[in-house]
Amino acid sequence: MADVSWLVTGTRSGRPIVVAPGGADPSDAVVRVDAALDGFAGPVPRWYRATEQIGYWWVAIWVVLAVAVTLTTSPASLPWRIASGMTIGLLVTPISLALYRLVARAQARAAGAGSTDEALRRAADRARPSTPDSARQVAAVLAADPRSERRVHDLAWRAAKPDPAARKELEGLWEKADPERAALAKRQVAQLQAELDQLKADGKA
Incomplete structure (x- = not known):
């Protein structure tokens, strides 16, 4: 992942989260998005966090x-x-542990939004879930051209909306910054699509 403050990895979900360009402190929104990605529609109960710390x-x-x-x-x-x-x-x-998680999720839902989707919508003006592909692309582009950070931040933010135009533009920058890996990814996608098409033709998908 790119070493920038606006693209972080959720401590609970392990998912990339992109924060809005400028604006207020996004820390609370990042925590809420991270919790929602892990199935919690509201704040994770303290007692459940304590049980997690016990671990094995x-x-x-x-x-x-x-x-x-x-x-x-x-x-x-x-x-x-x-x-x-x-x-x-x-x-x-x-x-x-499964029962504890169910109870904790229910408690979080009662104290927060009605669903994780609603929680994500509430936070979407300050923080949004991104994708591992976007994170890798951002890292490659910034490694090749650190001066493009403001533009890349804007594209990553809009791509997480999602915005297909921003997604395409970010991919274009990535293809220029890391053409070999971009070409490999395209071949892998094409191969996967061909396999899916073949499964459909065989009536298995």
């Missing part, structure tokens, strides 16, 4: 709890109680 320790926590339960309630032999407790803990961990 959730596995150990659930395994210890499950083993403790089986040791005190199961009539099986000690090795079987330990083994079954560990198995239960490993099974419960992903289920519990």
